Amino acid sequence: MVNRGAAALDDPVGASLLGHHAHLARRLGRAAAYLPGVATFAAVTAGPDASEWADLGRLLGRGQVADMFSSPATPPPDWEPVFVLEGRQMIWSGGGRSGRPSAGTGTTGVVELGADSVPEMLGLVGRARPGPFWPRTRELGTYLGVRDHGRLVAMAGERLRPPGWTEISAVCTAPEARGRGHAARLVGALVARITARGERPFLHVAEANSGAIALYERLGFETRKQVTFRGFRTP
Ligand SMILES: CC(C)(COP(=O)(O)OP(=O)(O)OC[C@H]1O[C@@H](n2cnc3c(N)ncnc32)[C@H](O)[C@@H]1OP(=O)(O)O)[C@@H](O)C(=O)NCCC(=O)NCCS
Numbered sequence: 001m002v003n004r005g006a007a008a009l010d011d012p013v014g015a016s017l018l019g020h021h022a023h024l025a026r027r028l029g030r031a032a033a034y035l036p037g038v039a040t041f042a043a044v045t046a047g048p049d050a051s052e053w054a055d056l057g058r059l060l061g062r063g064q065v066a067d068m069f070s071s072p073a074t075p076p077p078d079w080e081p082v083f084v085l086e087g088r089q090m091i092w093s094g095g096g097r098s099g100r101p102s103a104g105t106g107t108t109g110v111v112e113l114g115a116d117s118v119p120e121m122l123g124l125v126g127r128a129r130p131g132p133f134w135p136r137t138r139e140l141g142t143y144l145g146v147r148d149h150g151r152l153v154a155m156a157g158e159r160l161r162p163p164g165w166t167e168i169s170a171v172c173t174a175p176e177a178r179g180r181g182h183a184a185r186l187v188g189a190l191v192a193r194i195t196a197r198g199e200r201p202f203l204h205v206a207e208a209n210s211g212a213i214a215l216y217e218r219l220g221f222e223t224r225k226q227v228t229f230r231g232f233r234t235p
Pocket residue numbers: 128129130131154170171172173174177178179180181182183184185204205206209210211212214215
């Protein structure tokens with residue numbers, strides 16, 4: 001495990017909503033959440049009191065899912081748990097394994113995905129299931145893709161942006177196009193973009209996704225900490 005100068009990574013949603021993604025945020029008091037369609041993630045400050053949870057409840061509305069991402073904050077008892085998922089946060093350390101170039105396997109065939117690609121991106125996500133992705137998620141950063149005869153077969157993009165860091169997310173390859181290095185190339189291209197502007201890449205992955213974890217380790221990512229993703233229904 002590593003833990004270097006990364007305090008912003010302990011509240012990546014809140015830090016993004018207050019900073020780089022403020023234009024995509026809705027806020028009430030100290031509670032904050034992404035706009036609908038961008039992301040379901042919400043944030044409270046460290047050690048939130050009852051009034052802050054009440055603000056978040058009002059912000060999201062009754063009976064809505066408060067997707068608290070990796071926040072360890074526990075809401076009041078009448079916030080019903082909706083999901084719990086074990087995962088890990090990994091940060092790019094600049095190294096790589098197996099004697100291969102780390103996250104730098106060339107960018108041949110990698111293209112930037114514009115707003116007109118969103119229907120295809122949603123289609124690919126529906127088949128490859130990399131995790132949450134919504135119609136406006138693309139607005140969080142740059143999304144890259146690989147096309148095969150014009151058809152989108154792989155993608156990856158930038159999501160959370162706490163100060164000094166950019167999260168790589170939505171890494172996925174269509175089942176029939178796997179094992180050809182598309183994901184490695186896309187992650188490599190994103191790492192290059194992120195480091196070129198002086199930031200460090202990080203990402204989150206489900207603990208059960210051992211294939212993706214192995215891929216990320218080979219590309220130079222290492223585990224910073226275990227996290228638990230949790231969602232609750234607002235009263
Ligand atoms: C994980 C995923 C993106 C990899 O895509 P890909 O384009 O096949 O990846 P690459 O071809 O770049 O694979 C790179 C290496 O990882 C290995 N690898 C990829 N997926 C793997 C898996 N599920 N299990 C074990 N190894 C895997 C490949 O064998 C390859 O190794 P090699 O180069 O030594 O042969 C793809 O399997 C996928 O879309 N999975 C479902 C969505 C997902 O889980 N995304 C990650 C969310 S955090």
